[in-house]
Amino acid sequence: MAIGELITDLRKARGWSQGRLASAINDTFGTNLDREYVSRWERSKVTPGPFYLRCLSAVLDVPLAVLEGEVKRRMFLTDAAGAAIAPVVASDLLSAGFAARLSGGPTADAWEAKLATYGTEYMSLGAADIQRRISAELVTVQQQLDTPQLWSVASRLMTLYAKTFPGSDGSKAVHWYRMAAKAADQSGDEAARVWVRGRAAIALGYEGASLGVADMLADQAMAISNKPSLGLLNAIFGKAHTAAIRGDRDAARKLIEQGRRVFDKAGSYEQTSDYAVPWWRVNVFISLLAARLGDEKTAVGAQEAARAELPPTLPRFATHLEMHRGLMITRSGDSAGGVAYSRAALEALPPEKHSLTLRLLMAEVEGRPVY
Template sequence: MDDLGAQLRQARTEAGVTLASVAARTCYSASHLSNVEAGRRAATPDIVLAYARALGEGDVNRRQVLGLAAGVVGPVVAGELIRVGFSAALQGRAAEEDWRERVDQYGRDYMAVGATVLQTRLASDLVILQQHLDTPRMWSHAARALVTYGKTTPNPVEAIRWYDLATTAADRSDDLTVRVWVRGRAAIALAYEGAALPTARRYADQATALSDQPSLGRVQALMARAHVAAGRGDNAGAVALDTEARRVFDHVASPDSEVSDTAVPPWRMATFRSMLYARIGMPGPGTEAQEEADRARPEGLLRFATHIELHRGLTMAKAGDKAGGVAYARRAWDALPAERRSQSLALMLREVERA
């Protein structure tokens, strides 16, 4: 049996906390965490931190027990980061073009791999990258990488810390497009999840104030403002902002073949809009957006296909069939392998259950 998994289970049971409560802090299911505790799955750093958040609030003894488990993971992760960092430094990895390609690759990988895998790799590169921030272009690469890293973190509060750091890095780049994109991406990430709406609005307002020129950053900022309006019950405002965002999108849409977190092809715009109209209870345009997303989305993007299925569950629940909508959403969640799930999906499922 994995000693770390056993320690996590001991800490949880002594604290009287259920697996479901811990699972709510991660993008992993209770069954996956059960396998971790039994030693059948690895206790990754993000899982250990989730246990820390769930068990470390209050009783000092709980934190001490969990500290033993965290101590097993911490040195291993730190040691690997140091090893990779020195290896890369000795190889002279500092070329701006090399970093641009690496950050571009993380944008592509975000669309396909699990957050845990991506976070570990990206953390290693961020340790190295911070040693080479001596030109505006390197700051722009860092800003984009920090936004992606924020997207891999397990909850919105942590994500906001990284997004704030990303906006500061973007401002050091002196690249207006990057400054707008970083804020727009952070805004839609939070607003789409229905999380931290005032912060999402702050990022969106900053992005639109920086430039009124058509860009993918502006599209995402406007869509974020539409979701914020929907979250506040301003359906007319949400629809008006969606219309404005689509006008800008017509000028800057990414090609359907471009699969990256930095791109907004038509299928991804349709995904943003699908959630918006599910949220405000307008099945007509929502169904059209869902069908467009399914029709145009490249094969293999299972996580994003599940997004649309959860939107359908939310649409059903908003239309009055709450039991059917929740059941539909849970089946979609269960059908997606645990390692492919994300914080966005977990928050959407909860929104369906609360509808």
């Protein structure tokens, strides 16, 4: 996507006119922009320089690296094969891609089975392991994008791939979430279009990262369809987290209740897949939401409900709940106690079970910026 399209999307996600965006930059940085100049950015007649990229990053609440990344965007294959991958590994990926093109690659049903496996494994394996494997799958499926179903497969793989990038490199996560949304649109699959946007929204909202992008993707998912679904459920809770972080308590509480109603109609029985949202996982969402809102009663109730149904094979999520309690302690005024409690919970989890999201949560407890 061109930088102009990204600026337009982020502006509209806030409900701003071009004039309102110009005013926000002028008020914050003492500049003298007018609506026409913003229009020229959005029509790609002019590309914002480094100073204005920083201005846009601040007022639109999006990491600077995301905006810079759109200016210096790379081709899909470069991102997939070249992201922190040694040349010999890139060679293997390229070979796999050409082999898929020559042989036809896995069938659509085989891809759906792969997705189910990755969804389950993501819940317990480390991000680095998943990232290496999905890189290869993306290079392969890229050579098979001849049917709507395979575009749908690619969009869901991209979404999972985005989750494997660290908070210090949030621009890559956002880039892949946005590409996943475009791939889902290409598929014409309404469920996939809602799901990839909702999954991105809950991931960013839960992590407290790129709130403007999280809001935008959640709003898009909710606009595509209001039919109860797991994608819509994720979108609602993602938007609830952005509201909580921004201090909009009323909006966050209304969204929690809306999410509960959607769960009643669309919640999943599958317990251990990243593509599922069972009741225990809803309560993990609510636990952190309530901790961020300072609602101790709701947080404790959600934590108890989550523990009652949390599969014992997923200790990482039990650690999430303990760290939510640490955040509550911090928000109550005992910063040192909350940090110590959360750090002890994290250190009790074997290092190979750690996730990027847990590290971001630790940063939030410590009061450090995420990205």
